Amino acid sequence: MLFHGHDESSTNREMIDWYKYKVETIKDAYDKGLKNCQMLAPSIQKDLTKACAEEVTAVIMDEIHGRSFSVLVDESRDVSIKVQMAMVLRVCE
Incomplete structure (x- = not known):
């Protein structure tokens, strides 16, 4: 299986x-x-978010290796007025 x-x-x-x-x-x-x-407690959610952000940041910084980059962040709300955020990271060769 x-x-x-x-x-x-x-x-x-x-x-x-x-x-x-x-x-x-x-x-x-x-x-x-x-x-x-x-995992509904705000402190637990904050800890999980922070841990994920640290891991993602470490991977991104390892990939960038001193090259030029730009970050685009966009926030929008859906029909139920929930906030959503999109991020784009562009690395220049």
């Missing part, structure tokens, strides 16, 4: 249900863990 990527198809769901049926600790962890790990 292969598992690859984020698959929410019915066959993947059936595999998870089968595994939960076979292993009680997996069932408990899967059923209870989803309720406990919602």
Whole structure:
């Protein structure tokens, strides 16, 4: 059996249900863990965002290696008035 990527198809769901049926600790962890790990606290979201930003920044800085670059940042709101931000990084050879 292969598992690859984020698959929410019915066959993947059936595999998870089968595994939960076979292993009680997996069932408990899967059923209870989803309720406990919602990461809704602002401090947790801030920490996760900061960690992701640091990792992305490190990769970008490694790729740039002292070359010239420009950054374009655009903010927009969708129909539900949620703010979305797009970023483009252009590196000159």
